[in-house]
Amino acid sequence: MGVTMDNTREIALHVEGLKKYFPIRRGIFQSHVGDVKAVDGVSFDVYKGETLGLVGESGCGKTTTGRTIIRLYEPTDGKVIFKGKDLAKLSSNEMRHMRKSMQMIFQDPYASLNPRMSVFGIVGEPLEVFQLANRQERRERVAELLELVGLNPDFMTRYPHEFSGGQRQRIGLARALALNPDLVVCDEPISALDVSIQAQVVNLLEDLQDKLGLTYVFIAHDLSMVRHISDRVAVMYLGKIVELTDRSTLYANPLHPYTQALLSAVPVPDPVIEEKRQRILLEGDLPSPANPPKGCNFNTRCPKAIDICHEVEPEMVEVQPNHFCACHLVKPVG
Amino acid sequence: MTNETKQTLVIDEEQFLPRREMSNLERWLGTDTYRALRGMVTNPTSIVGLVLLGLFLFIALAAPILAPPISSNPYQIPRDGYGSVPKPPGTLWNSRQPELPFWWKPIMGTDQWVHIMGTASGQWDIYYGVVWGTRTALQVGLLITFVGAAVGITIGAVSAYYGGWLDMVLMRITDIFMAFPFMLAAMTLSAVLTPVLGKGLFPPMIALMAFGWTGFARLLRSDILSVREREYVLAAQVIGVKDARILFRHILPNAIFPTLVLGSMRIGSYVITFAGLSFLGIGAEVGYADWGQLLSFARAWMTNLGEYWYIVIFPGVALVLFTLSWNLVGDALRDVLDPRMQGSR
Numbered sequence: 164m165g166v167t168m169d170n171t172r173e174i175a176l177h178v179e180g181l182k183k184y185f186p187i188r189r190g191i192f193q194s195h196v197g198d199v200k201a202v203d204g205v206s207f208d209v210y211k212g213e214t215l216g217l218v219g220e221s222g223c224g225k226t227t228t229g230r231t232i233i234r235l236y237e238p239t240d241g242k243v244i245f246k247g248k249d250l251a252k253l254s255s256n257e258m259r260h261m262r263k264s265m266q267m268i269f270q271d272p273y274a275s276l277n278p279r280m281s282v283f284g285i286v287g288e289p290l291e292v293f294q295l296a297n298r299q300e301r302r303e304r305v306a307e308l309l310e311l312v313g314l315n316p317d318f319m320t321r322y323p324h325e326f327s328g329g330q331r332q333r334i335g336l337a338r339a340l341a342l343n344p345d346l347v348v349c350d351e352p353i354s355a356l357d358v359s360i361q362a363q364v365v366n367l368l369e370d371l372q373d374k375l376g377l378t379y380v381f382i383a384h385d386l387s388m389v390r391h392i393s394d395r396v397a398v399m400y401l402g403k404i405v406e407l408t409d410r411s412t413l414y415a416n417p418l419h420p421y422t423q424a425l426l427s428a429v430p431v432p433d434p435v436i437e438e439k440r441q442r443i444l445l446e447g448d449l450p451s452p453a454n455p456p457k458g459c460n461f462n463t464r465c466p467k468a469i470d471i472c473h474e475v476e477p478e479m480v481e482v483q484p485n486h487f488c489a490c491h492l493v494k495p496v497g
Numbered sequence: 498m499t500n501e502t503k504q505t506l507v508i509d510e511e512q513f514l515p516r517r518e519m520s521n522l523e524r525w526l527g528t529d530t531y532r533a534l535r536g537m538v539t540n541p542t543s544i545v546g547l548v549l550l551g552l553f554l555f556i557a558l559a560a561p562i563l564a565p566p567i568s569s570n571p572y573q574i575p576r577d578g579y580g581s582v583p584k585p586p587g588t589l590w591n592s593r594q595p596e597l598p599f600w601w602k603p604i605m606g607t608d609q610w611v612h613i614m615g616t617a618s619g620q621w622d623i624y625y626g627v628v629w630g631t632r633t634a635l636q637v638g639l640l641i642t643f644v645g646a647a648v649g650i651t652i653g654a655v656s657a658y659y660g661g662w663l664d665m666v667l668m669r670i671t672d673i674f675m676a677f678p679f680m681l682a683a684m685t686l687s688a689v690l691t692p693v694l695g696k697g698l699f700p701p702m703i704a705l706m707a708f709g710w711t712g713f714a715r716l717l718r719s720d721i722l723s724v725r726e727r728e729y730v731l732a733a734q735v736i737g738v739k740d741a742r743i744l745f746r747h748i749l750p751n752a753i754f755p756t757l758v759l760g761s762m763r764i765g766s767y768v769i770t771f772a773g774l775s776f777l778g779i780g781a782e783v784g785y786a787d788w789g790q791l792l793s794f795a796r797a798w799m800t801n802l803g804e805y806w807y808i809v810i811f812p813g814v815a816l817v818l819f820t821l822s823w824n825l826v827g828d829a830l831r832d833v834l835d836p837r838m839q840g841s842r
């Protein structure tokens with residue numbers, strides 16, 4: 164693919180041509196009648212220590228991308244290179260050990276903690292399953308982790324029902340950090356929280372990134388949420404990445420019509436600019452990933468679509484250094 | 498730098514306070530179970546069920562005091578002669594009067610032991626049969642349910658956990674078992690088993706177990722499948738928990754409760770089906786303390802039940818109340834637990 168690398172920085176995660184199709188089965192014989200192409204050829208790099216934001220509207224395949232990277236779902240095709248290994252090819256036991264280095268936090272803090280386990284059981288479980296510590300050591304480590312995420316270590320004996328959403332998300336974070344991972348996939352970790360709590364959790368994530376040198380893939384469904392935390396942003400539409408560049412470039416100079424439409428919906432703090440902000444309204448709904456349109460999959464809603472868009476699928480090209488875009492209307496400069 | 502970190506980490510105090518304090522009992526039982534149990538002791542239907550159940554439990558435990566056994570086999574109903582015409586409640590014992598229970602004289606002021614509930618044809622003492630029959634009912638109900646649930650839970654769990662063709666095969670087998678009308682299938686199987694195992698409680702019990710596990714398997718399988726998709730199970734996979742531990746630590750504890758509720762509701766219906774088989778003569782030998790068996794004495798007097806009502810009423814009421822108590826408890830459990838299950842049988 165056309166995604167070349169920035170040689171000056173170390174790559175933590177390299178994703179290439181990743182696909183995840185969910186088979187659609189019908190009838191008594193469960194015959195295979197088609198696929199939901201939830202992720203359909205996604206490529207990107209994540210640099211060490213950075214936060215890559217992954218943005219797109221609901222149903223575009225963000226969660227599936229995150230879960231396939233971490234191999235909660237078996238990839239249909241493509242490569243996920245992490246620590247020099249292609250995760251898609253690891254045996255389940257090798258993958259289990261790889262999980263020490265890559266973790267995930269989930270969207271719904273009310274569903275991601277087992278209601279039958281105490282905080283100690285939940286946060287200490289990774290240490291327990293890899294037999295890294297005896298009970299006493301686990302207790303100390305869990306206390307340390309709870310403090311790290313801003314919770315009182317005395318809460319160890321309590322159960323998930325006793326906590327608020329923000330607190331639960333911190334518990335989930337403590338669990339993810341228990342094994343000292345390098346990479347954390349954050350799947351909309353703040354969308355389910357009150358606005359007042361969101362900022363706290365984002366700040367916590369940033370602090371931990373500085374302290375522990377973490378690399379994040381941060382999934383969100385609108386651009387305003389990732390603006391603060393991301394170093395680079397990938398915009399996803401219907402299972403594909405349409406634009407990928409660093410944050411400031413993306414917000415200042417969005418190239419893909421879809422990115423432009425998304426950005427037009429984000430309020431600008433400057434009143435003068437805000438006054439002139441024009442919303443680009445996208446017509447129609449997100450097409451079904453089981454039956455994506457021919458050519459560019461955005462053509463059904465694109466305000467600028469031309470003939471070629473209905474015929475040929477655009478390639479991802481590096482329009483400017485480190486600015487990738489997949490659109491027939493966007494040509495590389497120089 | 499460190500200062501800055503401190504800054505952002507300071508969170509309003511409220512964040513540190515847990516939302517809700519839990520009692521230790523609630524911690525130990527888990528919130529769902531605790532809520533269910535609390536619901537049970539505040540819900541009028543379930544209170545009626547629990548009281549009735551307590552009564553039956555008391556009768557079963559106190560059977561040797563309520564009706565002292567006459568022979569070494571306490572389940573053998575004593576008989577007062579061999580006459581074929583039933584005698585009404587209150588008739589004095591003639592011959593072979595059993596030992597008087599100690600509470601009889603202080604209450605009744607006499608040491609004449611009577612047939613409290615009358616006798617059935619063959620002079621079997623109905624009172625004795627009802628009291629010791631409570632034990633039989635509990636034993637039969639609990640054992641059938643226990644074995645049926647154990648088989649069903651195993652099959653449901655294996656099916657849901659391994660999925661694929663094994664799931665397919667096991668579920669088709671379950672369908673086949675469910676396709677038979679329950680009573681008819683149990684009757685046929687116990688009739689087949691009786692010559693092999695001899696007449697007694699086992700043939701109908703085994704037959705009921707053989708056809709009773711299907712509901713448990715279905716229910717648990719579907720609950721496991723739904724719990725398996727919850728994010729905490731995914732989270733466990735992400736932290737590298739092995740499959741067996743995921744099943745036993747994360748999935749089963751969150752999926753098993755509705756199955757246990759189903760079990761409590763099934764106890765009553767198993768006992769009534771078992772009594773039905775006994776009534777038809779498949780099951781306990783004549784003279785064994787078993788409600789269905791007692792009821793079968795009434796078969797010869799169907800046309801004179803106005804006169805010999807006591808042969809039907811006492812064991813019949815015991816059977817109905819017993820079934821009712823389990824159903825009330827099960828219904829209440831189902832309601833406090835899970836609205837999804839409402840309407841399933």
Ligand SMILES: Nc1ncnc2c1ncn2[C@@H]1O[C@H](COP(=O)(O)OP(=O)(O)OP(=O)(O)O)[C@@H](O)[C@H]1O
Pocket residue numbers: 185199200201219220221222223224225226227228384452
């Ligand atoms: N297990 C699955 N089986 C079948 N289809 C699935 C499965 N998981 C997701 N999909 C489908 O794949 C597509 C992408 O879903 P995904 O959850 O990845 O989207 P998302 O971008 O995370 O959306 P949201 O913002 O709502 O979380 C959707 O059309 C969804 O219906």
Ligand SMILES: [Mg+2]
Pocket residue numbers: 225226227270351
């Ligand atoms: Mg999602």
